[in-house]
Amino acid sequence: MKLYDLELSGNCYKVRLFAALAKIDLEIVPVDFLDGAHKREPVISLNPWGELPVLVDGEVILRDSQAILVYLARRYAGQAWWPEGAAQQGEVMQWLSVASNEVQHGPNAVRLVDKFGYEIDKPQAMRLTDRILGLLESHLSSHDWLALGRPTIADMAVFPYVALCHEGGVDLSPYQALDQWFNRIKGLDHYISMPGL
């Protein structure tokens, strides 16, 4: 199973991290993002959206890091990380949406501006970041994990860009519950890191 990967991408890292925790073997295929290799063959045929990561597992080809997490958890990791029940799936899914929406356009966006020079409205991204950090801090003040009282793909999806947003100029020091959650994740068996964490 191949993961077309960029080491500095939080979206790629969340897949590498989850695979490590769930002991799923991945063959990492580094893609030269700065040279635009994700917009050329062979990657562009695998993902016409021109984004990373892309997972290829036999005939299954998936873009979107949240979709890849759902697929890997469902196929290779029993119900530990992605349950079968409707209410439980709904609870985890709330946070997969947060990863795709608020985290992508807040903490991820501010880092894209500062670290990679993206032309994004940074004040708008900072407002979204402040909001999501406050909501996460509030939730994590009374919960050890985002959903189901245990680590799930919800934590894997939200964690990377939140923990990386100091690279976008965000001061994370006021957020104590977030910091404790970071440490719980970093304390999981088989945890792996990435540059910036």
Added chain:
Amino acid sequence: MKLYDLELSGNCYKVRLFAALAKIDLEIVPVDFLDGAHKREPVISLNPWGELPVLVDGEVILRDSQAILVYLARRYAGQAWWPEGAAQQGEVMQWLSVASNEVQHGPNAVRLVDKFGYEIDKPQAMRLTDRILGLLESHLSSHDWLALGRPTIADMAVFPYVALCHEGGVDLSPYQALDQWFNRIKGLDHYISMPGL
């Protein structure tokens, strides 16, 4: 089962639409959004994020329209709209992420500016809209439905704000495959509409 609802919200409409198609009974509870009722009791305790829709089904309380679609489909609609298989869930999930990310910050955002006066960077939202409309048009030029070759919650999640974005000043007339997809959705048994469609 109660849906705390705003008639003009595409996120609320996607839940009403899916429930209608899957013949799931919802008790609609209108929330006076313009008067800020979603930020006051009883709604704010149900959803501290201060957003609509919110679903309450016995002890299950869910925010986020994509999470609500997953819950309703999993609990009440067999595998027709949200399958059990890993590859199939991954395929649908790709589009639930698109609904949370690109659709929310493109087609939804331009409408929020024009119709409701939100202070959002409209040129940035227009660029995101152009990109997602092009990607959707390309995909739908060779697919009748977004995923699995049949209507799923993927279509329900993405459809509303894309079909509404003319209210944000977007000219949808160049997108013929999109228009045909709109018509396929509108032709489904038990389809219901909303203002602007």
